[in-house]
Structures are given as C-alpha cells and as structure tokens.
Amino acid sequence: MSGSRGSDTRAKAYDVIFFDLDGTLHLSGEPFPGLVDFINETAGVHGTTFVAVTNNTSMPPAQYQKKLIKMGLLPDAFQLCSPLSVLAAASVEDISRNIFALATQDVTAFLTEHGYETSNKRPNAVLATFDVEVDYTKLTAACNHLTAGAKLYSTHVDIRCPTASGFIPDCGALTHLLESVTSTKMDKDFGKPSDQMATYLRQKYLGADKRAVIVGDRLYTDIALGHAMGIDSVLVLSGEARSDDPGLEAGRRPTFVHESFLTFLKAAYAPNESAPSVRSYAAV
Numbered sequence: 465m466s467g468s469r470g471s472d473t474r475a476k477a478y479d480v481i482f483f484d485l486d487g488t489l490h491l492s493g494e495p496f497p498g499l500v501d502f503i504n505e506t507a508g509v510h511g512t513t514f515v516a517v518t519n520n521t522s523m524p525p526a527q528y529q530k531k532l533i534k535m536g537l538l539p540d541a542f543q544l545c546s547p548l549s550v551l552a553a554a555s556v557e558d559i560s561r562n563i564f565a566l567a568t569q570d571v572t573a574f575l576t577e578h579g580y581e582t583s584n585k586r587p588n589a590v591l592a593t594f595d596v597e598v599d600y601t602k603l604t605a606a607c608n609h610l611t612a613g614a615k616l617y618s619t620h621v622d623i624r625c626p627t628a629s630g631f632i633p634d635c636g637a638l639t640h641l642l643e644s645v646t647s648t649k650m651d652k653d654f655g656k657p658s659d660q661m662a663t664y665l666r667q668k669y670l671g672a673d674k675r676a677v678i679v680g681d682r683l684y685t686d687i688a689l690g691h692a693m694g695i696d697s698v699l700v701l702s703g704e705a706r707s708d709d710p711g712l713e714a715g716r717r718p719t720f721v722h723e724s725f726l727t728f729l730k731a732a733y734a735p736n737e738s739a740p741s742v743r744s745y746a747a748v
C-alpha cells in the first residue's frame with residue numbers, strides 16, 4: 465500500500481488522461497459501474513482532457529466514438545484516437561498514400577476521404593487492419609501485391625481480440641498470415657505502442673507544460689505506450705493484467721497499479737472516498 469498518498473498528489477496535476485477501452489473503460493461493451501459518470505463529471509468540473517486510445521480499426525474513429533456515447537459518455541467529455549487517426553493526420557510521414565486496404569468498406573471509405581488512393585491497381589503498399597469483412601479474394605489480392613513488391617503496413621500488431629465468446633483474429637494475425645505467405649516483413653504499424661502513435665499523441669495533445677498519464681490493462685500496449693511517450697502510466701487490474709503479472713517485475717513498469725480506472729480517478733479527484741493504489745512505483 466506504500467505510495468498511495470504520493471499517487472493521489474501526483475494524479476491531481478494531470479492535464480490529459482489517455483485511456484484504453486476494453487478491460488479499462490468496459491468489458492465486452494459493458495462499462496464498469498460508476499466510471500462513465502465519474503469521467504463526465506471530471507471532464508466538466510476539472511477541465512481534464514480525456515482521450516480514448518484504441519487499437520480497434522474495424523470501424524472509423526467517429527463510428528467508434530458513437531459507441532462510447534451510447535455507453536453514456538458525453539460527447540464533450542472525451543476524444544477518441546485510433547491508428548486510423550494517425551494515418552489520417554497530415555503530419556504522418558514516410559508512408560505511401562497509394563495503398564491496397566485490407567479493411568472494411570467503412571474504413572476503406574475513411575482512408576479515401578483522408579487522401580489515400582485505395583484502388584486495387586499497382587499499390588505501393590498493403591495496409592492490414594482489423595478487417596472483420598475479410599475474405600479469400602481480398603487476401604489473395606493482398607498477397608499478390610506484396611509478392612509484386614508492395615510494402616506491408618499494419619494498423620496495429622495485436623494478434624487477438626477478446627470477445628464475450630472468446631478470442632478472435634485481430635490485425636496482427638492477418639499481418640502474420642501475409643508475412644508468412646509472401647516472406648514479407650511488416651514495414652511499420654500505427655497503433656499502441658508504436659512510435660508513430662506516440663508522436664501523434666504528443667503533437668496533438670501535449671504542450672510543453674502539460675502533464676499526462678495513460679491508463680490501461682495491458683503492459684505491452686498501454687504501459688509500453690506510456691514509456692514511448694515519456695509520461696506516467698497506470699496499470700489497472702480490471703482486464704488482462706494481474707497483480708502478480710511477471711511483467712510488473714521485469715521490463716518496463718507502470719508508474720502506478722490500481723484495481724480499476726475508477727479507483728485511480730477517485731484517488732485523483734475524490735481522495736476521501738478512494739481506495740488506495742494497489743502499488744506505486746513512483747518512488748522506485
């Protein structure tokens with residue numbers, strides 16, 4: 465329990481709170497009790513900027529934003545960023561805009577709207593996404609383009625996506641399939657915890673004097689992104705990671721560990737009713 469007082473004091477100073485969705489805000493689409501209301505109030509009263517950062521590229525960011533609003537988040541209380549936001553930014557460099565998109569129809573339309581040529585004719589790159597409409601025709605076309613010399617981009621490297629009925633193949637699995645069939649290596653990705661995502665978030669949300677934290681349930685995406693950005697991180701135990709996770713003792717540690725996103729927020733904004741942090745690495 466050591467360090468909980470220190471975490472309270474530090475947490476109050478954050479101007480921007482980046483947060484993960486599945487396992488952090490909600491579990492299989494069901495928000496954790498009390499959390500949505502607390503975020504709405506905190507954003508309104510304290511002026512904190514909340515930014516949902518998801519690797520989900522099965523739909524355009526605006527569509528995903530609507531899902532969160534349906535869960536009860538107020539439209540003004542948060543912003544949303546996915547690897548597609550990074551790809552849509554004018555600042556993204558060193559990538560070809562002539563691509564074959566292994567993507568849903570909506571995501572392909574989003575990319576076209578943001579300056580990508582997505583025809584199937586001699587693309588310079590194949591972009592793998594979380595294409596939940598994938599079929600053999602598209603996979604064959606992607607392989608043919610890669611064999612002809614196109615680069616391989618991937619929105620993110622997550623192998624599997626958790627659902628209520630178990631894991632399903634995510635973008636990383638599709639990427640591995642394309643790599644193994646065509647002996648191609650992925651050139652770059654744009655999701656958590658890539659440098660591309662870290663740079664985008666820093667440029668968009670962090671001025672020189674802004675203090676930020678990232679909250680999430682995965683060490684190798686959420687906490688790793690915190691390290692890539694050079695900001696504090698909070699590992700929550702409401703999703704994938706456990707308090708005895710070997711990753712906590714080896715490699716890159718989070719700044720704090722909390723039972724949930726809500727216990728972290730209460731420690732920061734309502735310390736009288738908060739539970740102490742499970743562990744704090746602030747003094748380490």
Ligand SMILES: [Mg+2]
Nearest residue numbers: 484486487681
């Ligand atoms: Mg998660």
